[in-house]
Amino acid sequence: MIKSYFKIGWRNLLRNKGYSFINISGLALGMAVAILIGLWIYDELTFNTSFPNYNRIVQVMQHQTFNGKVGSQISNPAVMAEEIRHMYGSDFTYVLQASWNYEHTLTYGEKMFLKPGSYFEPEVTDMLSMKMLLGSKDGLKKDMNSILLSASVAEAYFGKDDPIDKILRVDNQSDVKVAGVYEDLPENSRFNDMKFILPWNLYLSINPWVGKMENPWGSNFTQTYAQVADHANIAELSDRIRDVKANRLPPDEKRYNPIVFLHPMWKWHLYSEFKDGVNVGGGIGNVWLFGITGVFVLLLACINFMNLSTARSEKRSKEVGIRKSIGSARTQLITQFFSESIMISFLAFCLAILLVLCALPGFNTVAEKKIAILWTEPLFWLAGIGFALLTGFFAGIYPALFLSSFQPVKVLKGTFKAGRLASLPRQVLVVVQFTISITLIIGTMVVYKQVKHGQNRPIGYTRDGLVTTSVNDERHKHFEVIRTTLKDKRAIVEMAESGSPTTDVWNSNGGFDWEGKDPTLAVDFPNNGVSHEYGKTIGWEIKEGRDFSRDFTSDSSTFILNESAVAFIGLKDPVGKVIHWEGKPFTIxxxxxDLLVQSPYQPVRPSMFHLATRSENVFIIKLNPERNTQEALAEVESVFKLYNPTAPFKSSFVDDDFARKFGNEKRVGTLAAFFAVLAILISSLGLFGLASFVAEQRTKEIGIRKVLGASVANLWGMLSKDFLVLVGLSCMISVPLAWYELNQWLQDYDYRTEISWWIFAVSAGGALVITLLTVSFQAIKAALMNPMKSLRTE
Structure with missing residues (x-):
């Protein structure tokens, strides 16, 4: 019986090749989108889950009140781990201090690369359950001058040779022995880019100032990770440690109100955003957004199937009447039609897998992922088969119930008529389809408008030809010589040292006082140490007063403020006024x-600039616009190499660094555009099929009208009108719906665009044009048909 159901279904597919193609291709497109989004969501939800202790690992964070607002940060004092171990050691399996994961120069013989890695306390290998391929995970404990390498880094340096006990030089200042090689950490994890690990004690030895700080609790520059003991509750333990820092601060610094808390690993990726000390989500918003989008796109494909199946009901009415008259029960007919829809669904699923294989490379590029189909995962195939069955059931439920309800007597007598309201469900589904599609188009346009709005925001300096390079070696000592040489060679216009890049904040400080300041107000300002030429290099705009100058030795005790700092401090005629920093006077x-340094969607923070009293970490270079960019950059690299041949030269254009700030919004916009195009394509496929069916059903009517003198334009308008009305109704529904949802989305941005009326007009107009183009092909084809042939058809 089941075999006959599928055989009949297969014959119907072959008999109606055009409709079969539309059904299968439409469903396949919808399924492919759903599979891609499903794989992306799986990758997001499984982030960090590869670590066995995933549910017990936490990061120690803190809320602090600065400038009248509560901020949350992952940076901690270097003594945080030791204090927590001392006070609450029995509640933790591990508490580990770590540096930031950043690039270091690793040298072995002639091989020299920049690789990202961290200084970590040795138990990190146990906490992360790292798989050692060679050597011992305890190597970091036994020798302060040791290193653990990831498998990829070990291969890059040593190939197939045994790397154990080989000596590497780090940043041309420390020699370390390879103690072990670990398997590269998973791509979808916080630590995927940690390509080597150095002992925390080595960090302390090469940075002796850490142990000499007068107030070690007053500086936040490291990270603290921990694994909570099995018997402890993370939430309760988080409450218990909240005052661990406050109890160690001197009285005058307690106004920062530091509250220490534990942020579980399962929240790091999708729940990483805080506002006023409250966790407000993060990436989970995109998971919901794309999950709902995937459901909607698949729904569009299912609607196509329903529409075309019910629209062709009269073609199969006699089949239903005959089968009922010879004894077929309604349940058998329902099973027949469900079998057909499930067969179509499985054919579409196979095609969808091929489409996903073709689309994955481009999808991964846009999403910045390394997603692959989980061929060897039984769960994937179980979910895929279940997905195809569910889609087939959902797509076939209405046609099955509708077709099986025909009365055999009326059908066989020829008195069966679908009725005026028979097309109503199809019309409703068309409206739903285009409502979803138009909403996606509007959303895509608003996202891109928001990105453009941020990109066009005044930044307060000139990015053209501006290059940044980090320097962590003795080239600092030769800054003046390098600068002079490059200017003489006309490779650069100017060059400066800075404590932070122009597109980020690496340093911020408190301890500022000024006339009229509220003594209870705790402040924290980005406070960048720069060289005299910083302003000339980046081209900032002086609004009042003057720039730093080598002609004034007193400039070593001066500040330059941005406009936001002046507004926050509230000083009138600020130039010449004094601000005390840690008790020392600095003249403005x-x-x-305002320089746009951090997020382009948030207000510029009050910031200060002072002359650096030591070598800073960043060189900022303004290339000579009269020189070829690549030639000038090559000249810069060659001069840098003169003063440290063993250090790789790595630079980045400030333009590129600034563009990366829009990465998330651009990804959302690009993916939304991709899904919107597919939604319109799927909807248009369905519309094309329906228009073809309507034209076929009205063949005789069209012939009669032509005989009576109707023009092609009259017939085209008659056949197109109904579809345009449906899409017009979709526009009326989607516009307020999209406005409400997008207005809510924009509230997350302090600096945001307006939702312009033309976006709705263009989206609605585009949908109407697409509808006309889709329907017109069938309408004009039918209108041009020879009326004699139309009237002879039966």
């Missing part, structure tokens, strides 16, 4: 236009 000599 200039005010500059």
């Amino acid at each position: 000599i200039g005010i500059v236009k």
